[in-house]
Amino acid sequence: MKTNIALIGFMGSGKSTAGQRLARRLGREFIELDRLIEQRAGDTIPEIFKERGESGFRDLEEAVIEEVSRSAKNAVIALGGGAVLRPVNVERLKASATLVYMETEVEVLQDRLARSRKRPLLDRPDRDRIIEELHEARRSVYETAADITVRTGRRPFAAVINEIIEKLVIDESRNR
Template identity: 35%
Template sequence: MSAARLVISLVGMPGGGKSTVGRQLARQLGVRFVDSDTEIEARIGEPIRAFFDRSGEAAFRDIESQVLNELLAREGEFVLATGGGIVLREANRHLLHQASTVLYLRSTPEELFRRLRHDTQRPLLQVRDPLQKLRELYLQRNPLYRSVAHYVLETGRPSVHGLVNMALMQLELAGIIDPARVAATVGAEPAAC
């Protein structure tokens, strides 16, 4: 492995598993885990939904871009879980692609709906027909996620453990991480927590 610093960014639809997979991936790699939404909430001092409702999407996207710039300028190695709409701005897509290795966790709208149907915290899904909203978001965002991603991981059936191993294998095959750093354990049982 080269001396380049390891920064992995996860992109994908709301509820696609970015935070869950990112946390486990960071643990496997022995690096920090950073969630951009958590960083944004610390900055604004309130839940994203409250800020979104009060100030609107454009103001939220401005803060999201500022936080992304600051996060990717940080020293050290880490895994970054991003918000689902971070790819809406071209500058964010460019920065993510240039400053990190981007993994797109791709989920279908139907899979996402099964996971999110009872979620009340995601502002864009608080509508009469959340499945239709997810389909609209997917049509808009899937091409953007693909354009920024270095690698696409299908989230359909794999467990979190399976997704983390798929990510590790992809990163090893690409020469981004040294196989000696962490061995992907496909088929192995997850460690007891």
């Protein structure tokens, strides 16, 4: 049975902030997958990328998703931007969670990520182009994986959270 809510979407789409607020509002545990990966590895994500490369990071991410999918109950989980790139991760998450795609326009992401130094995939001078290319490459993966889609953009988090809750209630009533 699906008792978890998993927020998916591009880096900078607001998954962590919305996830914390959604969990607080619903009285649920909040799990930030990237922080859990850092705890398991004993290192930061940029360091994991530096030492193990992207595929090494994705292997760690897959192991943590497997663990969280088995053990978490009634949690709100904020996933990293690339967590749904591996079909096995989507399959495991869907077994225990409703996947909510936090859809955000490229321009908004570029603004939000302009000064971030914690994103190894964006650690390049052509950051805006990389954001655009990655977003385009990943969008259909997010859309396919999602049970529910919520547009974020420049909307207040309260409005985004209200819409998530409203869509979750509608989705639950359809699945009864």
